[in-house]
Amino acid sequence: MNETADIVVIGGGCIGAAIALYLAEQQSGKVLLLEQKNLANGASGKGIGIIRTHYTHPVLAQLAYESLKLFHGFSERFGGYDAGFHACGYYVLVGLEDVETLKALVTRHQTIGINVGLVSPQAVEAQLPFLNLSDVAAVAYEPDSGYGSPPQTTRALAQRAADLGVDVRVQTPAMNIYLDNQGQITGVQTPTRDIHTRTVVDCVGPWARKFTQQVGLTFPVVPIVEHVVVVERPLAWAEPHPVVSDLVNLCYFRADASTPYTRIGNSDPQYHPKFALAEADDYQGQLFPGICEELHQKLLHRCPALKSAPVAETYSGMWGVTPDYQPILDRIDAVPGLYCAVGFSGHGYKLSPIIGDLMSRLILGKMDRGVELLKLFRFSRFQEGALIQSPLSYSLAKGLR
Ligand SMILES: Cc1cc2nc3c(=O)[nH]c(=O)nc-3n(C[C@H](O)[C@H](O)[C@H](O)COP(=O)(O)OP(=O)(O)OC[C@H]3O[C@@H](n4cnc5c(N)ncnc54)[C@H](O)[C@@H]3O)c2cc1C
Known part of the structure; x- marks a missing residue:
C-alpha cells in the first residue's frame, strides 16, 4: 500500500461525482474519485436528461422533487457551475385506462408541494398545435420540470468536488478491491498504485455486476442498450417545445434549447430483454435493428408536423437495470466498508443531487429521516423477494414510472 484515503468513490458519472461533492462539503477527510476513462464515460455521457417529479412511488416523487x-x-448552490438545466415544462400523456391513476398521482404530488396540475387534451392541443392527442385521454403538466445536460452536470459536480478538495482521477480504473480476513475493505488497486482505505463507494453504474463479483456479491444489474433518435424540426417549428412523456405510446421526447432538434427515447419495458448485454464492457455504441425506426414512427404519430423532417442522428447509451427498475442504495454489511449507489435503471440523472446528499450522510453515519428513505432501496430486497412496487401503477409503463 503506498497511498491512503479516507473514502474512495469509484465511477465518474453523475452519481459518483455528486456523492464525492457532498462528502467534500462535510469535511470527510481525503476523498478520491476514480474514473476508469473520462468523466461521464457511461450512462451520464448519453442521457437525454429529463428532470421531472412524476413517479408512481411516493418516495421517488419526494426524492425527485428535492x-x-x-x-x-x-x-448558486454548487460554486457557480452550470448543469445545463432548462425548466421548459413537462407533460405526461395517458390513455383511457390510466386516467384515474394519473388523477390520483397528481393529487398526491400536489399534497407534497409539487407544482403539477391536470390539463385537458384540448387545452394542450390549443397551446401546442404540433401535438396530435387523438388517443390521449388525460394530461398532467409540471411547469417547473424540464431537462439538463448529464455530461455537463457530471463535470460541474466533479469540478466543484475538486474545488473542495476531492482528488478526481480520470483514466484510473479500480482494478481490484482488497479485503482482510474478516472481509472488511482494506484498499483499492489501480494501475499505478494501491490505495489504502476502509471505505469504498461503488458508483460504477452499468458495470455494477462485474464490479461486485470481485467481492463475492451478485448484483442483479443488467446492462441494457437505450436508443435515441434525433429529428431536425422544420423552420416553421424551430422554437423549442416542452418535454413530453407519452405513456400511451411508451416513449419520451424533448427539444434542445439551442438547436432545432427533438430527441426521442424508448420507455417500453418489453424491449429491454432484447437489448440486454452480457457485460457492460460489451457496449460499443451499438444500435439494435428496428428500434430507431419504431421510435421515429412514434414521434411522427405524436407530431405529424415532423413527417418530412430529417433524422439528424441515431445513437445509444447504456442503462444499468435492476429487476424492479430501482437503484441499489445501501451499506453492504457482508463487505464492511462498502457502500453502493448503482442500478438507476434509466432514471438516475434527475435524482443525482439528492442521492449525493443522502448517500454522503449514510456513509458518514448521519442517520435522519431523509437517509432512512434509502432503506427502500436496500440490496437485500432481492433476496427477500420484496421488490419495490408502487401503490399505483400505469397499465403499460409498469415499473418504468
Ligand atoms: C439514452 C439515455 C437516456 C436517459 N434519459 C434519462 C432521463 O431522461 N432522465 C434521467 O433521470 N435519467 C436518464 N438516463 C439515465 C441516467 O443517464 C443514468 O441513470 C445516470 O447517468 C447514471 O449515472 P451513474 O453515475 O450511476 O452511472 P454512469 O454514468 O454509467 O457512471 C458509471 C461510471 O463508472 C465508471 N466505471 C465503471 N467501472 C469502473 C472501475 N472499475 N473503475 C473506475 N471507474 C469505473 C464508468 O466508466 C462510468 O463513467 C438516461 C440514460 C440513457 C443512456
Missing part, C-alpha cells in the same frame, strides 16, 4: 429544487438553484 432534486428538482437543487437543479433550479444549481449554480
Whole structure:
C-alpha cells in the first residue's frame, strides 16, 4: 500500500461525482474519485436528461422533487457551475385506462408541494398545435420540470468536488478491491498504485455486476442498450417545445434549447430483454435493428408536423437495470466498508443531487429521516423477494414510472 484515503468513490458519472461533492462539503477527510476513462464515460455521457417529479412511488416523487429544487438553484448552490438545466415544462400523456391513476398521482404530488396540475387534451392541443392527442385521454403538466445536460452536470459536480478538495482521477480504473480476513475493505488497486482505505463507494453504474463479483456479491444489474433518435424540426417549428412523456405510446421526447432538434427515447419495458448485454464492457455504441425506426414512427404519430423532417442522428447509451427498475442504495454489511449507489435503471440523472446528499450522510453515519428513505432501496430486497412496487401503477409503463 503506498497511498491512503479516507473514502474512495469509484465511477465518474453523475452519481459518483455528486456523492464525492457532498462528502467534500462535510469535511470527510481525503476523498478520491476514480474514473476508469473520462468523466461521464457511461450512462451520464448519453442521457437525454429529463428532470421531472412524476413517479408512481411516493418516495421517488419526494426524492425527485428535492432534486428538482437543487437543479433550479444549481449554480448558486454548487460554486457557480452550470448543469445545463432548462425548466421548459413537462407533460405526461395517458390513455383511457390510466386516467384515474394519473388523477390520483397528481393529487398526491400536489399534497407534497409539487407544482403539477391536470390539463385537458384540448387545452394542450390549443397551446401546442404540433401535438396530435387523438388517443390521449388525460394530461398532467409540471411547469417547473424540464431537462439538463448529464455530461455537463457530471463535470460541474466533479469540478466543484475538486474545488473542495476531492482528488478526481480520470483514466484510473479500480482494478481490484482488497479485503482482510474478516472481509472488511482494506484498499483499492489501480494501475499505478494501491490505495489504502476502509471505505469504498461503488458508483460504477452499468458495470455494477462485474464490479461486485470481485467481492463475492451478485448484483442483479443488467446492462441494457437505450436508443435515441434525433429529428431536425422544420423552420416553421424551430422554437423549442416542452418535454413530453407519452405513456400511451411508451416513449419520451424533448427539444434542445439551442438547436432545432427533438430527441426521442424508448420507455417500453418489453424491449429491454432484447437489448440486454452480457457485460457492460460489451457496449460499443451499438444500435439494435428496428428500434430507431419504431421510435421515429412514434414521434411522427405524436407530431405529424415532423413527417418530412430529417433524422439528424441515431445513437445509444447504456442503462444499468435492476429487476424492479430501482437503484441499489445501501451499506453492504457482508463487505464492511462498502457502500453502493448503482442500478438507476434509466432514471438516475434527475435524482443525482439528492442521492449525493443522502448517500454522503449514510456513509458518514448521519442517520435522519431523509437517509432512512434509502432503506427502500436496500440490496437485500432481492433476496427477500420484496421488490419495490408502487401503490399505483400505469397499465403499460409498469415499473418504468
Ligand atoms: C439514452 C439515455 C437516456 C436517459 N434519459 C434519462 C432521463 O431522461 N432522465 C434521467 O433521470 N435519467 C436518464 N438516463 C439515465 C441516467 O443517464 C443514468 O441513470 C445516470 O447517468 C447514471 O449515472 P451513474 O453515475 O450511476 O452511472 P454512469 O454514468 O454509467 O457512471 C458509471 C461510471 O463508472 C465508471 N466505471 C465503471 N467501472 C469502473 C472501475 N472499475 N473503475 C473506475 N471507474 C469505473 C464508468 O466508466 C462510468 O463513467 C438516461 C440514460 C440513457 C443512456
